[in-house]
Amino acid sequence: MARTGRPREFDREKAIETAMNTFWEKGFESTSLADLRTVLNLSSASFYAAFGSKKALYEECLKRYTDTCGEVTSYLDDSSKSPKQAIQSMLRHTVTVQTSSTSPQGCMAVLSGMNCCDDNKEVETLTYSVRKQTRDAIFRCVKRGIERGELAATTDAESYTLMLDSFVKGISIQAKDGATEEQLLAAVDYLLMNWTSPMN
Amino acid sequence: MARTGRPREFDREKAIETAMNTFWEKGFESTSLADLRTVLNLSSASFYAAFGSKKALYEECLKRYTDTCGEVTSYLDDSSKSPKQAIQSMLRHTVTVQTSSTSPQGCMAVLSGMNCCDDNKEVETLTYSVRKQTRDAIFRCVKRGIERGELAATTDAESYTLMLDSFVKGISIQAKDGATEEQLLAAVDYLLMNWTSPMN
DNA sequence: TAATTTATGGATCAATCGTTCTATAAGTGA
DNA sequence: TCACTTATAGAACGATTGATCCATAAATTA
Structure with missing residues (x-):
C-alpha cells in the first residue's frame, strides 16, 4: 500500500547524513537554516515539512551520529x-x-x-x-x-x-x-x- | 594632564572582567550584544565607544583570560x-x-x-x-x-x-x-x- | 563664559534569524 | 475524471542580530 500524496523529491536519509556533517563541522548555533537549506538544496517549506524544526533535525542527526561514526x-x-x-x-x-x-x-x-x-x-x-x-x-x-x-x-x-x-x-x-x-x-x-x- | 571630555561612568577594567566571564560561560556566538549590554549595564553607544565591537571586546577578554585565570x-x-x-x-x-x-x-x-x-x-x-x-x-x-x-x-x-x-x-x-x-x-x-x- | 571633547540614552538601521503562509504541482484512491 | 493528500517554490513573517545616528550631558581647556 503506497503512500498517498505527492512523493518527496529528495532522500530524507541522505539529507540527515548531510545535515549531520554540517552540524558536526559547524556546530548547532553556527549552522543557520540558510546553511542547511543550501547543503540540502531544500525550500523552507520542504525543510519544515520533512524535519519539523532545526532543533528536531539536530536531534535526528545526533542520533544518526551515535548510531554510526560516534x-x-x-x-x-x-x-x-x-x-x-x-x-x-x-x-x-x-x-x-x-x-x-x-x-x-x-x-x-x-x-x-x-x-x-x-x-x-x-x-x-x-x-x-x-x-x-x-x-x-x-x-x-x-x-x-x-x-x-x-x-x-x-x-x-x-x-x-x-x-x-x-x-x-x-x-x-x-x-x-x-x-x-x-x-x-x-x-x-x-x-x-x-x-x-x-x-x- | 587629565583627559578632556566627559568622563566614562563605568570602570572599563571591571567591564572587561565581567564580559570575560560572560564569554567564558556562554561562548562568543551565544553571547549577544543584548547579553553584554545587560551584564555591563551599558547603552549601545557607550559599548561601541568603549570597545569598538563585539569581536574586539572578545579579543580583550581572551587576553585578560590568558593574563589571569588561564x-x-x-x-x-x-x-x-x-x-x-x-x-x-x-x-x-x-x-x-x-x-x-x-x-x-x-x-x-x-x-x-x-x-x-x-x-x-x-x-x-x-x-x-x-x-x-x-x-x-x-x-x-x-x-x-x-x-x-x-x-x-x-x-x-x-x-x-x-x-x-x-x-x-x-x-x-x-x-x-x-x-x-x-x-x-x-x-x-x-x-x-x-x-x-x-x-x- | 565659550569652545572643545568625550560619554550617554535611546531611536534606528539593514541584515539575518528560525519559521509560516500561499499558491501550485504531483502523486494516489475512488 | 475528480476528490484527496502531500511536496514544492518562493514570498513573507515578527523577532533578533550587531552596529550606527542623533541629540544631550558632563567634563576640560582657553
Missing part, C-alpha cells in the same frame, strides 16, 4: 576482549574517525552542542547525554578491569574513568586543531602505558 | 621544578581554576570560541592560538624532561605532549559536564602515573 559502546562492552584491549580499540577507532578526511574532525558530541544560547539549552542537554553515555561505558569497562585483576583493586573506578574520558574528549580538540591520526595514535599508546597491570 | 606557561616554564612537578602543578592549578564556583567551569580557550559561523573565523583563530600556546609550553616541558633523563630518551616529545595536552583539553569538557575538583585531581594523579621515570 558509536563506541560496542568496543567498550565487548567482554570477549580484555578491558585494556577494549579501551585501546575504542581509542584507536575514535582517533581514526575523528581525523578522517572524509568527515569533520573531532567528535560531534563535544564540538557541536557545548555552548548554546539560552533558547537552545535542550540541545546542550541532548548533546551532554551522548557524552555521558561514552563515559558510562568507559566506567563499566574500568570496573571489569578491576574485577578481573587487570587494574589494581584499590583503583578508584570513577577517577580512573575520568582520566580516560578526559583524554577521549581532548582528542576532539586536538583533531579539530589539526593533529593527525598518526600523532594521536602515538598519544594513545603513551596514555595506555598508564594501564597499571599486574600482568604486564 | 595563565599556565609560568608553571610549565619553571625550571626550578622538575618537569614532572611542573606538569603536575599546571594540571592541579588548571583543575582548581576550571572547577571553581567563582568563575565559569572549564577553559575559555576550549569552550568559548571552538565553533563560530563563517563571519567570525577570526575569533576561532584567535582562540586556537591560545590553545596552541599551552601546547607549546607543555612541549618545552616534555623536552626538558627528556633532556634531564626524567623521561626515556626514546620518548617522542610531540606525541607525549599530545597525550598530556589532550588530557588538559578534556578537563574542560569534564568540568563543564559537572566533574568536581576532587574527582579531577584524582584523575590527574592517575594520569601522572604515566610519567615514565627511570628515577621512580
Whole structure:
C-alpha cells in the first residue's frame, strides 16, 4: 500500500547524513537554516515539512551520529576482549574517525552542542547525554578491569574513568586543531602505558 | 594632564572582567550584544565607544583570560621544578581554576570560541592560538624532561605532549559536564602515573 | 563664559534569524 | 475524471542580530 500524496523529491536519509556533517563541522548555533537549506538544496517549506524544526533535525542527526561514526559502546562492552584491549580499540577507532578526511574532525558530541544560547539549552542537554553515555561505558569497562585483576583493586573506578574520558574528549580538540591520526595514535599508546597491570 | 571630555561612568577594567566571564560561560556566538549590554549595564553607544565591537571586546577578554585565570606557561616554564612537578602543578592549578564556583567551569580557550559561523573565523583563530600556546609550553616541558633523563630518551616529545595536552583539553569538557575538583585531581594523579621515570 | 571633547540614552538601521503562509504541482484512491 | 493528500517554490513573517545616528550631558581647556 503506497503512500498517498505527492512523493518527496529528495532522500530524507541522505539529507540527515548531510545535515549531520554540517552540524558536526559547524556546530548547532553556527549552522543557520540558510546553511542547511543550501547543503540540502531544500525550500523552507520542504525543510519544515520533512524535519519539523532545526532543533528536531539536530536531534535526528545526533542520533544518526551515535548510531554510526560516534558509536563506541560496542568496543567498550565487548567482554570477549580484555578491558585494556577494549579501551585501546575504542581509542584507536575514535582517533581514526575523528581525523578522517572524509568527515569533520573531532567528535560531534563535544564540538557541536557545548555552548548554546539560552533558547537552545535542550540541545546542550541532548548533546551532554551522548557524552555521558561514552563515559558510562568507559566506567563499566574500568570496573571489569578491576574485577578481573587487570587494574589494581584499590583503583578508584570513577577517577580512573575520568582520566580516560578526559583524554577521549581532548582528542576532539586536538583533531579539530589539526593533529593527525598518526600523532594521536602515538598519544594513545603513551596514555595506555598508564594501564597499571599486574600482568604486564 | 587629565583627559578632556566627559568622563566614562563605568570602570572599563571591571567591564572587561565581567564580559570575560560572560564569554567564558556562554561562548562568543551565544553571547549577544543584548547579553553584554545587560551584564555591563551599558547603552549601545557607550559599548561601541568603549570597545569598538563585539569581536574586539572578545579579543580583550581572551587576553585578560590568558593574563589571569588561564595563565599556565609560568608553571610549565619553571625550571626550578622538575618537569614532572611542573606538569603536575599546571594540571592541579588548571583543575582548581576550571572547577571553581567563582568563575565559569572549564577553559575559555576550549569552550568559548571552538565553533563560530563563517563571519567570525577570526575569533576561532584567535582562540586556537591560545590553545596552541599551552601546547607549546607543555612541549618545552616534555623536552626538558627528556633532556634531564626524567623521561626515556626514546620518548617522542610531540606525541607525549599530545597525550598530556589532550588530557588538559578534556578537563574542560569534564568540568563543564559537572566533574568536581576532587574527582579531577584524582584523575590527574592517575594520569601522572604515566610519567615514565627511570628515577621512580 | 565659550569652545572643545568625550560619554550617554535611546531611536534606528539593514541584515539575518528560525519559521509560516500561499499558491501550485504531483502523486494516489475512488 | 475528480476528490484527496502531500511536496514544492518562493514570498513573507515578527523577532533578533550587531552596529550606527542623533541629540544631550558632563567634563576640560582657553
